[in-house]
Amino acid sequence: MSDVAAKKSTPAWLIGVVAGLFGLFYAYAVWAGVQYLVTTLQELSVQSQLTGVDLALTPLAWVALVMAIAVPVASFAIAMVMGRGKALWKLALLLLVGLAVTSVFWLDVQAFTTTQQVIQQ
Numbered sequence: 001m002s003d004v005a006a007k008k009s010t011p012a013w014l015i016g017v018v019a020g021l022f023g024l025f026y027a028y029a030v031w032a033g034v035q036y037l038v039t040t041l042q043e044l045s046v047q048s049q050l051t052g053v054d055l056a057l058t059p060l061a062w063v064a065l066v067m068a069i070a071v072p073v074a075s076f077a078i079a080m081v082m083g084r085g086k087a088l089w090k091l092a093l094l095l096l097v098g099l100a101v102t103s104v105f106w107l108d109v110q111a112f113t114t115t116q117q118v119i120q121q
Helices: 012-051 059-083 090-112
Strands: none
Touching: 012 059, 012 090, 059 090
């Protein structure tokens, strides 16, 4: 008997539970990115009305804010593809690393967009 046939595979429901739990954190990151984009645009609109100056986001700020939405989706997908067929703890570790990368990118976006460089008049 070969080692492959003797190896016990992880039940699909357990993989689904781990992916689902991590998926909630990733979904929160996506929702936070959408909320941050909408809030930033609303604040610029209010500032434009109060000051009478037409304010808008720079193209680089748009890219950063849209990437704050896309990075969690991409990192979850990459972690799931890389963890397919591996042990459950390896899948969980890959998902945790992807969540850490998402968090670091989110902090970078917030640091970039809180400066005055993102507003063009």
